[in-house]
Amino acid sequence: xxxxxxxxxxxxxxxxxxxxxxxxxxxxxxxxxxxxxxxxxxxxxxxxxxxxxxxxxxxxxxxxxxxxxxxxxxxxxxxxxxxxxxxxxxxxxxxxxxxxxxxxxxxxxxxxxxxxxxxxxxxxxxxxxxxxxxxxxxxxxxxxxxxxxxxxxxxxxxxxxxxxxxxxxxxxxxxxxxxxxxxxxxxxxxxxxxxxxxxxxxxxxxxxxxxxxxxxxxxxxxxxxxxxxxxxxxxxxxxxxxxxxxxxxxxxxxxxxxxxxxxxxxxxxxxxxxxxxxxxxxxxxxxxxxxxxxxxxxxxxxxxxxxxxxxxxxxxxxxxxxxxxxxxxxxxxxxxxxxxxxxxxxxxxxxxxxxxxxxxxxxxxxxxxxxxxxxxxxxxxxxxxxxxxxxxxxxxxxxxxxxxxxxxxxxxxxxxxxxxxxxxxxxxxxxxxxxxxxxxxxxxxxxxxxxxxxxxxxxxxxxxxxxxxxxxxxxxxxxxxxxxxxxxxxxxxxxxxxxxxxxxxxxxxxxxxxxxxxxxxxxxxxxxxxxxxxxxxxxxxxxxxxxxxxxxxxxxxxxxxxxxxxxxxxxxxxxxxxxxxxxxxxxxxxxxxxxxxxxxxxxxxxxxxxxxxxxxxxxxxxxxxxxxxxxxxxxxxxxxxxxxxxxxxxxxxxxxxxxxxxxxxxxxxxxxxxxxxxxxxxxxx
Numbered sequence: 001x002x003x004x005x006x007x008x009x010x011x012x013x014x015x016x017x018x019x020x021x022x023x024x025x026x027x028x029x030x031x032x033x034x035x036x037x038x039x040x041x042x043x044x045x046x047x048x049x050x051x052x053x054x055x056x057x058x059x060x061x062x063x064x065x066x067x068x069x070x071x072x073x074x075x076x077x078x079x080x081x082x083x084x085x086x087x088x089x090x091x092x093x094x095x096x097x098x099x100x101x102x103x104x105x106x107x108x109x110x111x112x113x114x115x116x117x118x119x120x121x122x123x124x125x126x127x128x129x130x131x132x133x134x135x136x137x138x139x140x141x142x143x144x145x146x147x148x149x150x151x152x153x154x155x156x157x158x159x160x161x162x163x164x165x166x167x168x169x170x171x172x173x174x175x176x177x178x179x180x181x182x183x184x185x186x187x188x189x190x191x192x193x194x195x196x197x198x199x200x201x202x203x204x205x206x207x208x209x210x211x212x213x214x215x216x217x218x219x220x221x222x223x224x225x226x227x228x229x230x231x232x233x234x235x236x237x238x239x240x241x242x243x244x245x246x247x248x249x250x251x252x253x254x255x256x257x258x259x260x261x262x263x264x265x266x267x268x269x270x271x272x273x274x275x276x277x278x279x280x281x282x283x284x285x286x287x288x289x290x291x292x293x294x295x296x297x298x299x300x301x302x303x304x305x306x307x308x309x310x311x312x313x314x315x316x317x318x319x320x321x322x323x324x325x326x327x328x329x330x331x332x333x334x335x336x337x338x339x340x341x342x343x344x345x346x347x348x349x350x351x352x353x354x355x356x357x358x359x360x361x362x363x364x365x366x367x368x369x370x371x372x373x374x375x376x377x378x379x380x381x382x383x384x385x386x387x388x389x390x391x392x393x394x395x396x397x398x399x400x401x402x403x404x405x406x407x408x409x410x411x412x413x414x415x416x417x418x419x420x421x422x423x424x425x426x427x428x429x430x431x432x433x434x435x436x437x438x439x440x441x442x443x444x445x446x447x448x449x450x451x452x453x454x455x456x457x458x459x460x461x462x463x464x465x466x467x468x469x470x471x472x473x474x475x476x477x478x479x480x481x482x483x484x485x486x487x488x489x490x491x492x493x494x495x496x497x498x499x500x501x502x503x504x505x506x507x508x509x510x511x512x513x514x515x516x517x518x519x520x521x522x523x524x525x526x527x528x529x530x531x532x533x534x535x536x537x538x539x540x541x542x543x544x545x546x547x548x549x550x551x552x553x554x555x556x557x558x559x560x561x562x563x564x565x566x567x568x569x570x571x572x573x574x575x576x577x578x579x580x581x582x583x584x585x586x587x588x589x590x591x592x593x594x595x596x597x598x599x600x601x602x603x604x605x606x607x608x609x610x611x612x613x614x615x616x617x618x619x620x621x622x623x624x625x626x627x628x629x630x631x632x633x634x635x636x637x638x639x640x641x642x643x644x645x646x647x648x649x650x651x652x653x654x655x656x657x658x659x660x661x662x663x664x665x666x667x668x669x670x671x672x673x674x675x676x677x678x679x680x681x682x683x684x685x
Contacts, residue, residue, distance in 0.1 A: 005037060007222050007530060014526040021519070029523045036228040040184070040216050042177040044125050044618040048655050050156065051121035052092065056110040058084035063682060069123060071648045071656040073671050074680040081682035082659040086625050090192055092120040092133050093176055095147035095169065097189035104200050109137045115146070121156045124175055128156045131172065177618040184224065186213050194603065195619050199626035202599035206585050208571040211535070217610060217617065220534045222527055229524045236517040238510055245506035252503060256496045259489050266486040273482060277475040279441055284468040286449070287461050304449045311442040318435040325428040328421050335418045539566040543574065545605035549650070552643045556636030557583060558597060572602070593636035596627060600643060604650060611653035622647070623657045628665045637665035648674045
């Protein structure tokens with residue numbers, strides 16, 4: 001095969017003109033074409049039939065017919081086994097088809113027998129060969145075997161030669177020119193149906209099903225590329241999980257977002273339960289200590305002292321937090337007002353100095369202590385006179401607890417540092433709130449302990465102890481339940497993260513497959529367009545051949561036929577126009593001679609064109625079974641007889657074999673000059 005077949009130039013131009021292809025796709029499709037473009041070649045050139053013998057094949061018990069590579073007509077009464085003999089030839093060549101019922105190749109073993117045998121004598125490229133093939137049936141209607149165990153032997157041997165050393169079935173098909181076509185997806189019986197015209201379906205070969213095969217036979221090898229593209233397109237069909245990946249991804253992401261919220265809520269709830277449980281546990285331990293000790297009052301007082309110490313520590317921490325919070329807020333404010341900083345910096349410093357609480361009292365010169373400062377922060381009271389502070393004075397004090405200068409920062413880090421300060425602000429607000437809650441809780445506890453000290457009623461403490469124990473247990477149960485739910489949510493989140501990754505991968509894969517599939521479809525359209533133009537040329541040639549054959553029809557339906565037109569599309573159905581009517585092969589009446597005429601003309605024209613081709617199938621055999629089947633009227637019967645008698649002249653390259661019933665429409669004397677006449681008796685006993 002040349003590196004670049006002539007049709008490649010046409011395809012290349014179409015690819016280059018396709019605006020939807022990227023440069024990368026254009027180059028890829030050009031390489032794809034050259035990779036998958038392939039011609040069919042045959043290892044043999046000429047195969048003819050010498051003789052066939054069959055035993056226990058369908059209705060035949062024993063039959064042996066000598067053809068001697070001659071044009072032959074087998075005739076005789078109906079039901080003598082002529083069709084069975086033709087079927088035995090098909091079986092001898094190719095064994096069983098992939099779909100036996102489609103070719104009426106079922107129930108081949110004669111009833112009440114367990115096996116059949118066929119032996120064909122063939123001349124292949126002027127050399128004699130014997131081909132034996134058997135079929136064994138295990139029980140009535142059960143499994144069959146032996147059809148894929150042929151034995152091909154050089155020479156014509158009349159003795160049984162089958163041994164355990166069977167010939168590879170593909171080697172047999174190669175000899176008969178069927179293997180290369182089988183490798184391209186064509187059942188050998190599909191190919192043989194061109195050379196064996198069977199009455200069971202005269203128009204079998206006209207449909208679109210065999211268009212690809214005709215392409216290959218007539219050298220339209222672009223079909224091999226089309227077949228490869230179509231196979232890849234089929235492989236790129238989205239799997240169910242890929243097709244649903246986008247929807248699944250959205251569902252998983254939505255579920256993840258909901259669970260993240262639920263996780264946050266559960267963590268907050270867990271924290272709240274833990275804090276509350278800690279408080280209740282401390283109170284319970286305090287009461288238990290009080291109830292278990294001898295000097296309960298001392299224990300209570302000790303407890304009060306511990307609580308007050310804890311409150312003081314909490315207040316100190318709160319004060320630190322408040323001071324730091326004020327500093328952060330002032331920094332945030334300065335970042336926000338950074339454009340005005342240069343103008344108000346001096347005034348701000350003076351105002352700060354003016355409004356800030358002095359370290360020492362201006363009257364007595366004693367240092368202002370922490371409690372005095374807290375009085376301002378908590379109660380809004382002046383740290384000196386303990387009177388209420390004006391709001392503007394209080395606000396100024398809080399905002400100027402620990403002033404920093406905005407000028408210390410640079411504009412380059414302004415945005416990032418402002419974000420950090422705000423996050424820090426939120427953190428400090430949270431700390432302050434928790435400390436406020438803790439101080440409040442300790443204060444309440446101090447008040448209770450103080451009251452206990454005042455009342456010193458141990459009976460009430462015992463009742464409170466019982467209640468606290470129940471509360472503590474309930475809180476523990478709630479904490480455990482929350483922890484379990486939280487664990488379940490976290491576990492589901494881990495699964496969702498895995499699923500989301502998987503669905504993202506599937507979505508990306510589906511997107512890639514869809515894009516590649518769309519590209520291949522556009523590429524296939526270009527190929528089909530190029531192929532259709534070649535098919536039209538083949539159809540034109542077949543039509544021309546059929547028109548030349550009209551001269552052999554003088555009485556019947558084709559008496560005044562003058563034109564042939566093939567239908568558009570992939571099929572090879574056609575219309576014959578006469579002066580009186582249009583005969584359409586697609587809707588031909590199977591009960592009349594019309595279907596017989598279409599089949600005879602089409603197969604003859606195709607075989608004649610193939611015989612003129614340099615590279616054609618080697619089988620030089622045209623077998624016609626029951627050409628007068630259906631309700632053939634006298635005029636059409638005369639035309640068919642005349643046509644068949646001239647077939648050896650029309651197809652001089654082929655060995656013609658006709659099997660016909662000896663009826664009123666069949667006159668053996670009409671064929672004696674051109675055919676070897678054999679009256680077929682058969683052997684059905």
